[in-house]
Amino acid sequence: MNYLNYPARMEYLPGFLDYIRNEMIDLGINMEIIFEVELACEEILVNIIKYAYSGKVGDIDVGVEYEDEGEFIVYIIDRGECFNILQVENPDVEASLDERDEGGLGIHFARSLMDEIDYKRDEDKNIVIMKKRILRKQGSGDNENKK
Amino acid sequence: MVLHSFLTVFLSVRKKGGQTLDIRIDTRETGDQSQTVEVHGEIDVYTSPKVKEIITELIEKGNNYLVINLEGVRYIDSTGLGVLIGALKKVREKDGCINLVCDNPQIKKIFNITGLVRIFGIYKTEDEALKNLKP
Numbered sequence: 001m002n003y004l005n006y007p008a009r010m011e012y013l014p015g016f017l018d019y020i021r022n023e024m025i026d027l028g029i030n031m032e033i034i035f036e037v038e039l040a041c042e043e044i045l046v047n048i049i050k051y052a053y054s055g056k057v058g059d060i061d062v063g064v065e066y067e068d069e070g071e072f073i074v075y076i077i078d079r080g081e082c083f084n085i086l087q088v089e090n091p092d093v094e095a096s097l098d099e100r101d102e103g104g105l106g107i108h109f110a111r112s113l114m115d116e117i118d119y120k121r122d123e124d125k126n127i128v129i130m131k132k133r134i135l136r137k138q139g140s141g142d143n144e145n146k147k
Numbered sequence: 148m149v150l151h152s153f154l155t156v157f158l159s160v161r162k163k164g165g166q167t168l169d170i171r172i173d174t175r176e177t178g179d180q181s182q183t184v185e186v187h188g189e190i191d192v193y194t195s196p197k198v199k200e201i202i203t204e205l206i207e208k209g210n211n212y213l214v215i216n217l218e219g220v221r222y223i224d225s226t227g228l229g230v231l232i233g234a235l236k237k238v239r240e241k242d243g244c245i246n247l248v249c250d251n252p253q254i255k256k257i258f259n260i261t262g263l264v265r266i267f268g269i270y271k272t273e274d275e276a277l278k279n280l281k282p
Contacts, residue, residue: 010192010193013192032253035222035253036253038222039222039224039257042191042192042224043224043225046192046224046226091261092262093260093261093262094262094265095262096266097232097235097236097239097266098236100232100266101229101232102229102230102232102233103225103226103229104225105225105228105229105261106224106225108225108260108261109224109225109257109260109261112260113260
């Protein structure tokens with residue numbers, strides 16, 4: 001798999017998102033799914049850019065993969081501080097306005113919009129694996145989301 | 148005679164897909180303490196600070212009743228939602244209210260998964276949102 005590598009800085013965020021979006025467009029994935037995957041990836045990438053390297057210089061690798069079973073997979077890799085996304089507690093979505101913060105929804109967004117999110121620590125790397133099913137009926141063999 | 152004020156702000160923030168991404172924010176007075184804010188474009192990590200600045204300024208000028216029309220919004224991320232939550236907290240401190248206009252299923256899904264459908268009044272049309280601006 002090829003990875004796109006850019007510095008972990010905000011000005012490179014559009015480049016990562018363009019890459020992911022264009023891959024999905026090339027696969028004929030519908031716009032509704034593209035919207036959700038792009039939003040989920042943006043939230044994870046922004047989180048890495050803001051916090052992973054604690055102000056130091058760092059980079060991010062993004063790779064995408066499409067499996068015949070109908071799963072679009074995004075791999076987001078950084079070499080910053082160990083951060084297991086799976087251990088982040090979900091915010092209380094039933095909370096009243098007074099109990100809510102202005103931030104803290106990003107990872108919840110990503111979890112809600114993707115079908116599956118996994119995390120691995122491999123030596124110095126945080127690897128986030130984000131999966132989105134793009135078949136409406138599993139096992140039907142017909143990719144209904146394709147143009 | 149009541150003079151209604153209008154303000155339109157254009158902002159070009161970044162290149163996306165090879166094109167400049169623009170956001171347009173129109174504000175117009177709809178009553179003594181009320182304004183409608185119409186946003187066109189994407190409310191994300193890049194544009195949210197500008198949206199926040201404009202809404203905060205309106206609230207600081209005593210506009211405690213706002214209708215924020217999101218019909219022209221194609222994309223909103225968690226930073227954008229944070230701006231809306233912060234604005235609602237500010238107006239509630241003054242017994243005000245913010246209603247949203249949104250009929251886009253993708254954007255509405257975002258409000259559903261975050262539970263914000265229970266916090267904001269969300270209406271299909273601006274007229275409905277204006278009629279229901281209550282403390």
